[in-house]
Amino acid sequence: GQQLNQSPQSMFIQEGEDVSMNCTSSSIFNTWLWYKQDPGEGPVLLIALYKAGELTSNGRLTAQFGITRKDSFLNISASIPSDVGIYFCAGHPGGANAGKSTFGDGTTLTVKP
Amino acid sequence: DARVTQTPRHKVTEMGQEVTMRCQPILGHNTVFWYRQTMMQGLELLAYFRNRAPLDDSGMPKDRFSAEMPDATLATLKIQPSEPRDSAVYFCASGQGSPEAFFGQGTRLTVV
Numbered sequence: 077g078q079q080l081n082q083s084p085q086s087m088f089i090q091e092g093e094d095v096s097m098n099c100t101s102s103s104i105f106n107t108w109l110w111y112k113q114d115p116g117e118g119p120v121l122l123i124a125l126y127k128a129g130e131l132t133s134n135g136r137l138t139a140q141f142g143i144t145r146k147d148s149f150l151n152i153s154a155s156i157p158s159d160v161g162i163y164f165c166a167g168h169p170g171g172a173n174a175g176k177s178t179f180g181d182g183t184t185l186t187v188k189p
Numbered sequence: 190d191a192r193v194t195q196t197p198r199h200k201v202t203e204m205g206q207e208v209t210m211r212c213q214p215i216l217g218h219n220t221v222f223w224y225r226q227t228m229m230q231g232l233e234l235l236a237y238f239r240n241r242a243p244l245d246d247s248g249m250p251k252d253r254f255s256a257e258m259p260d261a262t263l264a265t266l267k268i269q270p271s272e273p274r275d276s277a278v279y280f281c282a283s284g285q286g287s288p289e290a291f292f293g294q295g296t297r298l299t300v301v
Contacts, residue, residue: 107288118193118280118292119232164232168288176245177288179232 082165082180090188095152097183099165106170108141108148109177113162122163123150155187191215193293195281201299207269210296212281213262221264222290223249223256224280232280238264239286271300 082099111119125141138151166177194213223235236246241258255267278297282290
């Protein structure tokens with residue numbers, strides 16, 4: 077089946093630093109999504125990308141849909157303590173499997189004040 | 190503030206007991222997903238429904254798990270009999286047929 081490789085697995089950064097994480101796949105996806113999960117909560121959708129090459133921002137977050145449709149990147153600028161959490165990428169194939177997103181294993185972000 | 194509601198938030202049960210988890214999707218959403226999250230396996234899709242009809246439950250152990258949508262406002266996930274390896278956080282998510290999913294807070298299940 078489809079698999080996503082999300083990296084890095086974890087990051088420890090200083091408040092104010094920028095963060096980059098990415099997701100790669102051996103398969104093509106028609107949609108890429110990025111979620112954030114806080115402790116004890118469910119994942120919350122941050123950004124959805126629907127077009128290859130698309131670059132979308134949500135506040136300090138910027139995500140890109142790779143031109144090959146096999147990867148996506150998430151950047152966080154000027155990190156703050158509340159950015160702490162687990163960030164998941166998800167790829168959605170569309171077509172007959174329209175309901176099935178495949179999730180990466182997550183990037184755990186720790187921000188030191 | 191529309192959100193997916195899951196009950197119970199926590200459940201501790203003995204091995205062999207039946208467990209039922211409930212989910213109220215966001216009003217107007219026509220797609221419901223059940224996910225299981227563990228440290229080892231991450232987020233796994235167990236089953237999903239569209240317009241209350243099951244579309245895919247290939248991720249679900251059929252011998253002990255069952256998922257239903259008795260009506261548009263209620264989805265249930267049942268485990269019978271439960272086993273210690275079922276201990277996990279179970280998430281329900283709903284959507285409007287697009288790839289975007291809105292997750293509930295989860296049910297943390299512990300089977301002892």
